[in-house]
Each structure stands twice: as C-alpha cells, then as structure tokens.
Amino acid sequence: xxxxxxxxxETPPHPDPVEEAGRFLRGMVVSVLEDGAxxxxxxxxxxxxxIIDVPGKAIDYREFTAAAPATMNDxxxxxxxxxxxxVVALERTLGVAPLVAMSAVEIKDGAKVxxxxxxxxxxxxxxxxxxxxxxxxxPQDPMILS
Amino acid sequence: MTTKTIGTASRxxxxxxxxxxxLQGIGAPSADxxxxxxxxxxxxxxxxxxxxxxxxxxxxxxLRPATGQAMMDSTANPATYDQTKGVAWKDxxxxxxxxxxxxxxxxxxxxxxxxxxxxxxxxGAGAANTDVHRCLLQCPSPLPSNASTNADAVFRNCIFxxxxxxxxxxxxxHIASVFDSAQAYACTFARYSDKTAGTGNNxxxxxxSGTGTNIKxxxxxxxxxCWPAAFTPTHSYNATDLSAFPQAEATGLTSIVLTDxxxxxxxxxxxxxxxxxxxxxxxxxxxxxxxPVDFYGTTRANPPTIGxxxxxxxxxxxxxxxxxxxxxxxNRAASF
Numbered sequence: 001x002x003x004x005x006x007x008x009x010e011t012p013p014h015p016d017p018v019e020e021a022g023r024f025l026r027g028m029v030v031s032v033l034e035d036g037a038x039x040x041x042x043x044x045x046x047x048x049x050x051i052i053d054v055p056g057k058a059i060d061y062r063e064f065t066a067a068a069p070a071t072m073n074d075x076x077x078x079x080x081x082x083x084x085x086x087v088v089a090l091e092r093t094l095g096v097a098p099l100v101a102m103s104a105v106e107i108k109d110g111a112k113v114x115x116x117x118x119x120x121x122x123x124x125x126x127x128x129x130x131x132x133x134x135x136x137x138x139p140q141d142p143m144i145l146s
Numbered sequence: 147m148t149t150k151t152i153g154t155a156s157r158x159x160x161x162x163x164x165x166x167x168x169l170q171g172i173g174a175p176s177a178d179x180x181x182x183x184x185x186x187x188x189x190x191x192x193x194x195x196x197x198x199x200x201x202x203x204x205x206x207x208x209l210r211p212a213t214g215q216a217m218m219d220s221t222a223n224p225a226t227y228d229q230t231k232g233v234a235w236k237d238x239x240x241x242x243x244x245x246x247x248x249x250x251x252x253x254x255x256x257x258x259x260x261x262x263x264x265x266x267x268x269x270g271a272g273a274a275n276t277d278v279h280r281c282l283l284q285c286p287s288p289l290p291s292n293a294s295t296n297a298d299a300v301f302r303n304c305i306f307x308x309x310x311x312x313x314x315x316x317x318x319x320h321i322a323s324v325f326d327s328a329q330a331y332a333c334t335f336a337r338y339s340d341k342t343a344g345t346g347n348n349x350x351x352x353x354x355s356g357t358g359t360n361i362k363x364x365x366x367x368x369x370x371x372c373w374p375a376a377f378t379p380t381h382s383y384n385a386t387d388l389s390a391f392p393q394a395e396a397t398g399l400t401s402i403v404l405t406d407x408x409x410x411x412x413x414x415x416x417x418x419x420x421x422x423x424x425x426x427x428x429x430x431x432x433x434x435x436x437x438p439v440d441f442y443g444t445t446r447a448n449p450p451t452i453g454x455x456x457x458x459x460x461x462x463x464x465x466x467x468x469x470x471x472x473x474x475x476x477n478r479a480a481s482f
Contacts, residue, residue, distance in 0.1 A: 005164060009171050014197065022197035024167050031161045031191075040159040042150065048171050049164070105172050111148040112172040 001123075002058040003033040008087055009048030027085040027132075029064040046114035047104050050087060051121045052094075054129055090132040096122050147177045151212065153184030162193045162209070169207065174199035182212035183259075198252050206253035256281055278304055280441050280454075300329045303441045305418060305454045306350075308337045329360040331436045332446075334454040336367040338413040339404050363430040365453040367404055367411065383431045385452045399425055399452065420457040427457030 007024040014020040024030060030049070033039060034057070043049045054061070091097070104115030151157035152165050159165040165181045179201070183189065198207065254276045261283045276299040283306045335350045350366055350373060359379035366372045366386040373379060375392040384391070385399035385407075407424045410417040420426060430450040439445055440456040451457040 005160075007167050007171075011170070020197070024170055030167045031163050033160060038154065038156050038160060040152075040157055040164060042158040042168065043160065043164055046168070046171075049167070111177050112175055113148065114168060114171060 001035040001053045002056055002061055003035065003037055003039065003121075004029050004050075004052045004054055004061070004064070004124075004129075005031045005033065005039050005043060006050040006052060006085060006087060007048065008050040027087040027090075029061070029085065032058045032061045032064060034058050042114060044119055045116045046119070047117040048114060049119060050091075051119055052090070053121060053123045055126055085129070085132040087132070090124070090128060093128055093131065094122055094124055096120065147180065148175070149180040149182055151184060152181050152189075153186035155184065155186040157184055157186070161191055162189055163191055166193060166198070169198055175201045175205050176203045177201075177205050178208060179205070180208040180210070182210060183215065184212055185215050200252045206255055208255045208257065209259065210255070210257040211259070253277075255279065260284070276300070277302065279437060280304065280439075280443070282441075283307070300331065300435075301333050302331045302437050303439070303454050304330075304333045305441060306333065306335045307416070307418070308341065328358070329435075330362075330364050331360075331433060332363040332430070332440070332450065332452075332454060334365045334367070334418055334441075335369065336365065336408075336411060336418060337369055338416065339368055339411040340413055341368070362433060363436070363450060363452050365402075365407070365426060367402075367407070383429065383452060385426050385429065397431070399429055402426065418453075419455050420451055420453060422458045424451075424457060426452040 007028045007030050008026060009024075010026055011023060014023060031039075035053075039049070039051055043051070104117075105112050106115045107113075150159060150165055150168065152159050152162055154160050159168065159181075162181065162183075169175075169179055201207070256276070256278045257280055259281045261281060278299065278301045280302070281304045283304060330350075350361075350369065359377075361373075361379050361381040361384060363383050364385075366384065366388070368387060372381075372384070372386055372388065372391055378393060381391065381393070381395055382397050384395060385402050387402050387404055387407075388400060390400055391398055402425055404411045407421060407426060408417065409419045409421055428447065428449050428451065430452040432446070432448045432450060436446070436450075440451075441454040442456075444456045446456055
C-alpha cells in the first residue's frame with residue numbers, strides 16, 4: 001500500500017497566475033508515503049489533510065506529485081503539483097464524512113495553527129483514485145535546461 | 147514563534163512539503179515559523195516555497211536542522227549520502243535539479259542544509275527576503291545553475307561545489323540580479339581540482355540586468371571565469387586562481403593556488419577547509435552584513451578569512467572537530 005496525504009482545505013484563488021501555480025488546491029496530493037508511514041502528528045490531527053491508503057507502492061504514484069516530470073511555468077518555476085483529486089467525489093464513494101474543520105485556523109499562544117481534528121485513515125481502491133483523478137489542465141512542457 | 151518538527155519518526159510533519167502545505171494553510175503568520183529537520187529522513191523532495199503568504203511584523207520562515215542534528219556525509223564518496231547520519235536534501239528524480247525554490251517575496255532563511263544534485267532558486271520580487279546561510283550545495287555539471295538568486299537574496303558562508311566534469315554552457319551557479327540586489331558574502335565556489343570546466347558561462351556571477359549584485363569575501367576556485375566580463379557586480383576582497391578578475395579589484399587575491407589554499411580540493415578526498423598559512427587567511431574584510439560565524443559556526447576573525455570557512459587561528463592547524471572534512475560534519479547547534 002501507499003499512503004496519500006491530500007490537501008483538503010479550501011483556499012481562495014490567487015490573482016497572480018504564477019503564485020497560483022505554486023499553491024496547493026483542495027484535492028492535491030501533497031505527499032505520497034510508503035505503506036504505513038507515519039504522516040506526522042500534526043497531519044493526523046489537523047483538519048486539512050485527508051489520509052488515504054491506496055494499492056501499490058509510493059513510487060507508482062510519482063505522477064501525482066511534481067517529482068517527475070517537472071513542468072515549468074513562465075518563470076521557470078515548477079508547478080507545485082500536477083494532479084488534483086475530486087475530494088468531494090472521493091469522500092462520497094468511500095463513504096467518508098467531510099472534514100468539518102476543513103478551513104479552520106486557531107490561535108494558540110498568539111500564533112496561527114491548524115485546528116485539531118482526528119483524521120481517519122481510509123482505504124481506497126485504484127478505481128476510487130482513478131475516478132477522482134483529474135487530468136492536468138496544462139500541456140506537459142519539455143524540460144528546459146539553460 | 148512556532149516550531150514544527152519534520153521527519154519520519156512521528157514528527158509533526160513527515161515531509162517538508164507537508165510543512166509547506168501547513169504554512170500555506172494557516173495564512174500570513176505574525177511570528178517566525180520554523181521548520182526543524184530531523185535526520186530520520188533524507189527529504190528527497192522537490193520543494194517549491196512559492197505562494198506562501200507574507201508574514202507580518204517582521205516575521206520570517208526558517209528551515210534548518212534541529213538542534214543536535216548533524217549534516218554529515220561520507221568523506222570517501224560525497225556523492226553518496228548516508229541517511230543515517232544527517233539532514234540533507236536531494237533531488238528526488240535525480241535529473242531535474244530543482245529541489246528547492248522560493249519564489250515569493252517572503253522572508254525566508256535556509257540554514258545549514260545540504261542540497262544535493264540540484265540548486266536552490268530564490269527569486270524575490272524586490273523585497274528583502276531570502277537568506278541562504280551555511281549551506282552546502284553540490285551540483286553535478288552540466289545541470290542548470292547550482293544557485294540562482296533574483297532580487298535581494300543573499301548567500302552567506304555557503305559552499306558551492308561542482309562534482310562532475312563540465313560540458314557545454316551550463317551557466318553554473320550564477321548569482322543573478324534581475325530586479326534588485328543579489329549578494330554572496332563569504333562563500334566558496336569551487337570545482338574539484340580533478341574536474342574540468344565547461345566551454346562557456348562557467349563563472350559564478352551572471353548579472354542579467356539591473357544593478358546591485360555584490361560579491362565580497364568569496365573564493366572562486368577552478369572555474370573558467372569568475373563572472374562574464376560584460377557584467378559589473380560590485381566586488382571586493384575576493385580570491386581566485388585565475389590570473390585576474392574580469393574587472394579590477396584592488397583588494398582581491400588573484401592566482402591563489404588550490405593546493406596551497408585548501409586541505410584537499412580533489413574529488414577523491416574533498417576537503418575545502420583552508421590550509422594553515424593560506425593567503426586567504428585574514429585577507430577579507432569585516433562586514434556588518436555578514437554573519438558572525440563561518441560555515442562551521444566558528445566565530446570569524448577580524449579581518450576574516452576569505453571564503454566560507456575561517457582559517458586556522460594563529461596560524462595553527464584546524465581544530466580536531468574539523469579534520470573530518472567539510473563533507474562530513476556540521477555538528478553545531480541550530481542557532482548561534
């Protein structure tokens with residue numbers, strides 16, 4: 001199994017397209033960990049990460065992150081992530097309740113922190129992931145080596 | 147100030163990217179946000195520090211090893227990173243050299259990181275922002291620039307080394323000034339003595355446009371040029387093994403000798419500590435904009451040694467802690 005850590009927090013669109021290219025969107029796979037890997041105590045508790053175990057190995061899902069091939073924007077900066085999953089559809093097909101504190105930020109000791117909520121680790125099939133997977137909305141640019 | 151631990155042993159976040167997502171999620175912080183790396187992991191990620199909200203009240207983002215976490219590597223083969231020994235950062239794919247990119251005009255401090263097989267790209271938008279301090283950047287040639295900065299990014303006490311023969315026109319390690327100042331203070335830019343340079347643009351500084359690039363107290367060793375002659379950075383108190391700098395530098399050292407300057411500049415036994423009696427010792431100038439310590443955390447002499455590593459005090463040999471070589475140990479506290 002591999003472990004998807006999915007960003008599950010709404011963020012308003014950024015007016016700068018370059019900035020927008022680097023942002024995490026709801027449904028983006030932030031990291032793909034190996035089977036059973038601990039995602040971090042904050043990740044398990046915070047309200048804006050969804051943790052889903054999927055069949056296969058982490059290396060099988062490299063396309064879900066920007067690791068390879070990297071795609072550059074107009075400032076020679078790689079896109080943050082290539083794939084966005086439809087989290088709403090995924091939650092519906094998996095029978096998982098949406099995270100209530102999806103957008104919450106709390107103030108603790110004067111600093112902003114993620115609102116805490118236990119995040120369940122759920123198991124999905126390849127069909128679940130395939131059904132929720134979007135295609136990249138931009139062409140796969142060739143690498144430019146200066 | 148909020149400190150989050152990063153590593154695979156049940157830290158706050160398993161990857162740097164997850165910490166990044168957290169930072170984006172909380173919105174603009176009003177106090178420093180610190181990510182402290184533990185050597186549970188090699189952090190084989192391509193991390194793009196863009197789109198982070200600008201902190202308020204003078205706060206900044208900081209990424210560094212946690213206290214007691216050493217950045218270590220094999221002296222025998224620096225191209226092989228030993229995950230059990232330290233905190234480093236490499237290109238996950240092995241061929242695309244962007245493990246680290248900071249493109250927002252937000253203040254960021256990268257400290258004591260080892261970045262392999264790639265480059266750190268810091269690209270502000272005119273606001274003072276990124277400081278890369280006491281980092282080791284290794285890059286095989288002919289990949290694109292080892293280090294690239296735009297707009298006010300500053301490299302201090304860093305070592306940049308190219309680990310393979312050069313070829314073509316790789317634009318190695320340019321410090322670019324596009325909109326505003328980009329600076330390198332007390333850095334060592336070097337190619338192994340047994341490796342060859344490429345055919346063009348092998349210098350370190352490439353100032354595309356604008357003004358304000360400043361290079362001071364830095365060594366340029368075994369490169370085919372310091373910077374293209376057409377560009378005119380402000381430069382002083384530097385040292386090179388070339389016969390001359392592209393523009394006159396009354397206070398610099400030219401024609402330094404690699405084997406007289408470094409303990410061992412060869413790829414078979416890399417060690418860029420400065421030899422006792424080297425001409426670069428005490429040849430720099432104290433600078434209020436520099437950090438008070440060198441690559442290892444040693445307090446700088448006044449006047450300081452040119453380059454990233456302070457020379458042996460009083461003409462003696464390096465302290466024993468440093469005899470393991472530059473690639474093996476940066477075993478200091480996270481802050482100084």
